[in-house]
Amino acid sequence: MKNNDKLSAWLFLMPALIFLAITALFPLAHSLYLSFFRLKINLPNQKILFVGLENYLKLFTDKLLAISTLNTLLFAVISVLCETLLGIIVAMVFCSNKNWAKAATSVFVVPMIMAPVAIGTLWRMMLDASTGVINYFINILGFDSISFLSNSKTAMASVIFVNIWQLTPWVTVIVAAALKNLSDEVLQAAIVDGASSFQIFGKIVLPLIKPVLVIVLMIRFIDAFKVFDTVYVMTGGGPGSATEMLPNYIYKQGLRYFDAGYAASLAIMFVIVMTFCSVIFLNWRKKEQENL
Numbered sequence: 001m002k003n004n005d006k007l008s009a010w011l012f013l014m015p016a017l018i019f020l021a022i023t024a025l026f027p028l029a030h031s032l033y034l035s036f037f038r039l040k041i042n043l044p045n046q047k048i049l050f051v052g053l054e055n056y057l058k059l060f061t062d063k064l065l066a067i068s069t070l071n072t073l074l075f076a077v078i079s080v081l082c083e084t085l086l087g088i089i090v091a092m093v094f095c096s097n098k099n100w101a102k103a104a105t106s107v108f109v110v111p112m113i114m115a116p117v118a119i120g121t122l123w124r125m126m127l128d129a130s131t132g133v134i135n136y137f138i139n140i141l142g143f144d145s146i147s148f149l150s151n152s153k154t155a156m157a158s159v160i161f162v163n164i165w166q167l168t169p170w171v172t173v174i175v176a177a178a179l180k181n182l183s184d185e186v187l188q189a190a191i192v193d194g195a196s197s198f199q200i201f202g203k204i205v206l207p208l209i210k211p212v213l214v215i216v217l218m219i220r221f222i223d224a225f226k227v228f229d230t231v232y233v234m235t236g237g238g239p240g241s242a243t244e245m246l247p248n249y250i251y252k253q254g255l256r257y258f259d260a261g262y263a264a265s266l267a268i269m270f271v272i273v274m275t276f277c278s279v280i281f282l283n284w285r286k287k288e289q290e291n292l
Contacts, residue, residue: 028271034264042258055265065266067241068249071156075245076224079163083220084213086164087171092201094172095179105176112169120233123162124149127234149235152242159231159243163224171216178212179205211288218281222274246270 035056038049059065090108094101111119126132127148135145148158182205190200228247231237237244237252250270254263 028268031264031267034260035268037261039260040258041254041260051261055262056269058262059265059269064241064244065249068237068244068246071241071244072225072227072246074156075160075163075227076221079160079167079224080217080220082160082164083168083171084217086168087175087216088213090168090172091175091179095176105172109169109173111166112173114166116166116229117233119162119166120230123158123230124234127158150239152239155235155239155242159234162230162234163227166230167220167223171220174212174216175209178209182208207291211285214281214285214288218278218285221281222277225270225274225277 036050036052038051038054040046094105094108126134129135129145129147129150132148134148139145146154148154186204186208187200190204195203226247227245228251231243231245232248232251235243237248246266247270250263250266253259253266
């Protein structure tokens with residue numbers, strides 16, 4: 001019976017596994033193959049040339065890669081931390097069964113369900129130095145217009161702000177679900193014992209929802225590293241390389257400079273690093289669950 005159950009389970013999983021192999025594993029394997037060759041895809045008659053680890057060694061001397069990596073790390077750390085903190089605060093406020101909380105939650109999650117390209121286009125127009133609505137109100141207050149997206153000092157802050165605006169609702173929804181699953185008896189007992197609101201949150205609520213927060217951090221951190229649509233529409237990686245992110249840099253190497261081999265090596269290293277980060281987060285979550 002156990003063998004039959006296992007066979008049935010694998011048969012039910014087989015369509016999804018085949019689809020995954022075709023859409024993910026095969027392209028990944030082909031990218032790994034291309035990463036050992038030199039290939040310009042804009043030259044149709046060019047012969048593919050085996051170069052071994054040359055593309056991977058180039059990673060260590062590519063200054064633009066270092067800049068885009070630091071930009072992506074800065075973007076991911078700041079945006080994820082802000083989204084998590086704001087998400088917890090808003091979830092605590094909205095974690096109610098009252099009608100006003102349900103209505104406010106419905107409005108609050110609108111940015112989360114919008115297409116990233118639409119969000120990028122919307123905020124690019126709103127932040128425009130000459131025709132943007134934000135600078136319109138800044139001028140009304142008597143201040144000069146601010147070049148949010150064309151100034152290297154404000155461009156990164158602008159795309160981080162937009163990402164926080166877009167995905168804080170996602171964190172809020174997940175954290176609110178975790179808060180509603182907490183036992184009322186434990187919270188009431190803490191109140192009876194005279195614990196303050198801060199003590200209840202720090203000593204009871206936060207430890208109980210920490211496994212959920214670790215998953216939220218993992219998903220958002222990896223997703224932030226993959227950011228492409230919104231930043232590409234808003235700034236295209238500019239001005240200069242101020243908002244150049246890793247996915248955008250990989251895209252440029254492959255589809256603007258047509259260097260398929262180097263783009264493939266960048267993609268493989270990106271997958272390896274993200275897999276390593278996922279393992280760290282999963283081990284962290286496992287430890288938190290064991291400590292409950």
